[in-house]
Amino acid sequence: MSNAIQRRFALIATVLTLASTTVLPAVAAEFPERPIRIVVPYSAGGGADTLARVIARRLGTDLKGTVLVENKPGATGTLGAAAVHQAPADGYTLLLGNSATNAIAPAIYDHLPYSPLKDFVPVAQLTTLGNAIAVNPSLPVHNIKELVAWSKKAANDGSYGSWGEGSGGQLAMEKIKADTGMKMAHIPYKGTAPALNDVMAGILPVTMADVTGVGPFHQAGKVRVIAVTGSKRAPSMPDVPTVAEQGIPFDTDSWFALFAPANTPPRILAALREAVARVLAQPDIPKVVLNFGMNVSTITPDEFAAVQRKDVLTWAQLAKASKVKMD
Known part of the structure; x- marks a missing residue:
């Protein structure tokens, strides 16, 4: 300290x-x-x-x-x-x-x-x-700009998960969608874990997840975290830039x-x-x-x-x- x-x-x-x-x-x-x-x-x-x-x-x-x-x-x-x-x-x-x-x-x-x-x-x-945007590692997406471009391709399944209807994850992603024109439908899950499981299995392409839950999977290469919300980078994932660093005016912790x-x-x-x-x-x-x-x-x-x-x-x-x- x-x-x-x-x-x-x-x-x-x-x-x-x-x-x-x-x-x-x-x-x-x-x-x-x-x-x-x-x-x-x-x-x-x-x-x-x-x-x-x-x-x-x-x-x-x-x-x-x-x-x-x-x-x-x-x-x-x-x-x-x-x-x-x-x-x-x-x-x-x-x-x-x-x-x-x-x-x-x-x-x-x-x-x-x-x-x-x-x-x-x-x-x-x-x-x-903060919360994190996590994608399946096979997705050709490494940042929000690439996610927006990917979501606009008609052939893609433009959907994302969160830990529930009305969750902070959903509200944050809807803010990003509104600011970027990203086209993705929301799929609510009963918690972060099942949504992450579907991302890792290739069933769901993208999910919002809490930093605590997603960190170990990101470090193990089972998902790729492309951005975190909040005013600063997550201490467990210092290599991942914030949403604000990627041009989206959202830094609420x-x-x-x-x-x-x-x-x-x-x-x-x-x-x-x-x-x-x-x-x-x-x-x-x-x-x-x-x-x-x-x-x-x-x-x-x-x-x-x-x-x-x-x-x-x-x-x-x-x-x-x-x-x-x-x-």
């Missing part, structure tokens, strides 16, 4: 420590009195689950308590998010949210049972990451973050923020996160709240432009 990043984490931790000790320090010092639960709105074994368990273990050690992970998948992550929204706002139930649950969802669901901005408060942004229900007591929220800041400042965390294809976040909760507000607007514009709706 660079000295600059270490200094930034130290500053965040110091500010949060001061905040937590200026309001009822005796009560804050007693937290937690029982196990904390982190709800992951996806199945066990995926990138969200793996990240949550790393954070939970270290957060429990830091707080000298128990932090459990509970998987509650369903409805593209909104089922688990809704459960946390309905939980008591006491700091003992947290959400491992991401761009899908806490930025994209209001753009594609007319009857979402929670408001990402009103019903949750950020504890911390944990990581940022995907992210994972911890959220608490709105109205969580300020002293409890401050204690959680302080503890998470210390966890993210641990020297080996950047390398651990790098193995997942992610970048550790270095911004404050307030800075992240501003990012989230901006992302909600960005994804809403993309969903409207692509006419994507789930209900």
